[in-house]
Amino acid sequence: MRLLDWIVLLGTLGFIVIYGVWKTRGSKDIEGYLKGDNSMKWWTIGLSIMATQASAITFLSTPGQAYEDGMRFVQFYFGLPIAMVIISVTVIPIFYRLKVYTAYEYLESRFDLKTRSLAAFLFLVQRGLAAGITIYAPAIILSTILGWNLTATNLIIGTLVIVYTVSGGTKAVSVTQKQQMAVMMGGMLVAGFMVVRYLPEDVSFGDAVAVAGKMGKMNVVDFSFDWNDRYNFWSGLTGGLFLSLSYFGTDQSQVARYLGGSSVAESRLGLLFNGLLKIPMQFMILFIGVMVFVFYQFNQPPLFFNEAAKNKVYATEYAPELEALESQHTQLFNQKQEAVKGLVSALRTDDEAAIDAAQAKVQTITDASKEIRTDVKALISKATPDAETKDTDYVFISFVMKYLPAGLVGLLLAVIFSAAMSSTASELNALASTTVVDIYKRSVNQNDNAFHYLKASKIFTAAWGLLAIIFATYASLLDNLIQAVNIIGSIFYGTILGIFLVAFYFKYIKGNAVFMAALVAEAIVLYCHFYTDIAFLWFNVIGCVAVIVFGLIFQVLLNQRKREKQAA
Amino acid sequence: MKESDHTTKDNLDKPPFFKSWRGMYWLVLGNLAFLIILFYIITKLYE
The missing domain is CATH 1.20.1730.10 (Sodium/glucose cotransporter)
Structure with missing residues (x-):
């Protein structure tokens, strides 16, 4: 700076x-x-x-x-x-x-x-x-x-x-x-x-x-x-x-x-x-x-955009492997740069056959580059097990x-x-x-x-x-903290949305029924979280639908009991 | 929490450029439709 x-x-x-x-x-x-x-x-x-x-x-x-x-x-x-x-x-x-x-x-x-x-x-x-x-x-x-x-x-x-x-x-x-x-x-x-x-x-x-x-x-x-x-x-x-x-x-x-x-x-x-x-x-x-x-495509990108994480590998026994990958990455980039220039020229000619050929060439080199990036991530993970191997968050800031x-x-x-x-x-x-x-x-x-x-x-x-x-x-002391917070959010969000949807669109359902339904919905979501493999994003849907369905059921039961009491 | 004395006035507030809120809502939904069509054309054009 x-x-x-x-x-x-x-x-x-x-x-x-x-x-x-x-x-x-x-x-x-x-x-x-x-x-x-x-x-x-x-x-x-x-x-x-x-x-x-x-x-x-x-x-x-x-x-x-x-x-x-x-x-x-x-x-x-x-x-x-x-x-x-x-x-x-x-x-x-x-x-x-x-x-x-x-x-x-x-x-x-x-x-x-x-x-x-x-x-x-x-x-x-x-x-x-x-x-x-x-x-x-x-x-x-x-x-x-x-x-x-x-x-x-x-x-x-x-x-x-x-x-x-x-x-x-x-x-x-x-x-x-x-x-x-x-x-x-x-x-x-x-x-x-x-x-x-x-x-x-x-x-x-x-x-x-x-x-x-x-x-x-x-x-x-x-x-x-x-x-x-x-x-x-x-x-x-x-x-x-x-x-x-x-x-x-x-x-x-x-x-x-x-x-x-x-x-x-x-x-x-x-x-x-x-x-x-x-x-x-x-x-x-x-x-x-x-x-x-x-x-x-015209300027060589870093092999791994989180360069601080990559550089830590150089301090380990895996440094020679990383150097070899860096070298392959540079060679591939030089080939790719030429191939992309060829694609630009082909696109200007409007010749479909030339465009397809140039595109195929670029694709082959891109696939090879992706393989090298996969190898680098595996190497970083092996050399520094705590390191984050997703580097897309660093692409823009490193540019x-x-x-x-x-x-x-x-x-x-x-x-x-x-x-x-x-x-x-x-x-x-x-x-x-x-x-x-x-x-x-x-x-x-x-x-x-x-x-x-x-x-x-x-x-x-x-x-x-x-x-x-x-x-x-x-936060840095805990593993996968961001995911943990997303899971906690999903555990509660569905139930909250369910309560509001009932409030706005299900006038039939009253306070006691929706409250009991919310507790049941939350229990179902917690059960899904601890005892099933359901992806956490679905907790939003499960919690919301459970509040509506159980809200309706509880309201019917409460109305029935009220009628029975009045009849008695 | 009290019922507002100005509820009726608030609900009568008119949106700019349109006679009713329905026009504003259609503008937003029409803009969404326009963007989806535009994005589809871009996708096909550069496929």
Whole structure:
């Protein structure tokens, strides 16, 4: 990192934090602190929703995913716009009519206190763990690439977020997210422009896209149906709709974003704004990853993008094997570079036979390169058993560090920090509001003054922030922690969504039935987790369906018993 | 938690550019359809 990069990085982050604190100072009660005095306009809500969802991993992993697997990941978001419309039609008017602070508050008016408290508790467990990972995941990558201390990186991200989130509450989160989105989008556009500019002079943008297409990276839409294929049109539309409904409709970190709107119209427009722009945004990030892929067809890529992990092998007895693989990798790259240039020339001729021949040649060398990468991963795993052998998260950041000029490296690091801070801020704010509104103010201390609850909200925000930093600091001690948190999320998410779906769409089911159904559903999900081999993503569906089915059964039984009692 | 006095007013808020919310919803869904068609054309064009 050069001086200019430090100036850009610290200047950008410092400006956002100071602006956030200054602009939102002086909240006098929790109405202002947790709902921003209901003063948000639709563009603030829309950008805030997008910034909350876009974590640092979005900007680190997504280009790497496109590098490895092409554009098809964009299909994962096809269900999102439909979910935005459904939430705008059904959820927002209900939340506004009841003037709720949190999504779980609604459950008390629809069912009862115990159902509200259960949903709030499940959310706190799940999101409390996730907040630590939101800090840890980018920190581990940045500390590996930049050689920074991991604990210091965790502390910097966490402390910056705590400063403005504690100070200004929801309004500070939304206001800073506008600046953060500007940095994120601006930074990514500049990175996209630079990678295209770095292509060889005789390779045009059109040539680059054509080469990417012939190498299988422009696979944006796939209509074929396959249960085992994670990203196709059908799984994106149905699975994406399911996930988006649960995330945007029941997760307080998102619900808080649109509850701060000045009217139903502003909140709806904010959500629909996200529905219009989310897919183009993901397309752009993936496309930058594809352009990085094309760039590396003309410039030698690292044998393994996490070079710190690779270099550890050189300190072991496996160093000679790694050197041999490096040598093969260089030879293959030289052959591939020529083959890709041949493909570009063939594409310009429009001669199908020549194109097919050139494409086959490139494919043969690509397959050989993939085999070498597989061998390298196996070698790293053998030499350093604790090392992570997935390097796609490092593709984009290693390109940024190696090729972008001074100043732009600082800007792109600001993009990653901004993304980490924006999603963490929403999480802390949501955790604090749920703790205060659904637990503390409702069940612990009901009759205190406005200033007391404001102070409690600030204390809980800071406490959740500290807990997230501590969790992020010790995260590296546990194996497969990210997967563990995803599993914990899936264990609870299905049940929460089930409760909300019953609340919105099954008026027949009442409080006692849904509460018992939620407990049974949670027990079923836990049984599936501990005693079966069912993939954890299915827990979402199982938990949700179980709440609805058992809710209906219990309600029928309860009604029957009531009738019998009345008859007696 | 109180029922809002302004519920009726809020629900009457009109979206920009359209006479009703239905138009806005169709814009979002139409945009989704347009993007899927565009992506399909891109996929086929560069296959």
